[in-house]
Amino acid sequence: MNKKLKWTLITLAALALVLGLVFKFMQYETKKASPEDTVSYKKDGKQLSVFYCRPSKKGRVIFGLLVPYDKVWRTGANEATTFSTDTSIEIDGKTLPAGKYTLWTIPGKETWTVIFNTKQYGWGITYGGEASREPEFDAVQVKVSVQHNPETAELFTISFDDSDTLKMVLEWDQTRVSVPIK
16 A cells, blocks of 8 residues: 555554544534433333433523514424324324424414424524424424413423323423323
8 A cells, every 4th residue: 555545544544533523512512501301201011211301591581582472493402303102192183193393483472372293303493493304204293372370490301291182291480291092
């Protein structure tokens, strides 16, 4: 092997190593501010899970400013939020087949649109900061009412509540929305 080829290969290997380390460092730093979480529900033959990243309020005005009203939001931070179900379920009366979906919302003052999309998106937003959701891949869209959360939720939180009927609950700041599931 000649010297020039050898040094080219060494340089490329070193560059790949540095880029890999920079990527891992950036991933760690962004996840530190908005940690990953997975919430699961397993009961009555249903197995549901949501993987998402949890941004913090940090004294900011959230809905209407940081997260604009009437625009698609990736429903979390760092990457697209995913929702999985191992069986067909009903979301507010609409059938959602078993599978893995990206979860999108369009927050409004009085109602939110909650969207389950069949396409998997890595980061969830474009380089320009717009949501990367493609409407032609929407499986289910439902509108739900906004409820006032009496206590401020510092971290964006998704949970399942089956105290009366099963709901997926999204809350942040003083906003709460519940998505009925059967």
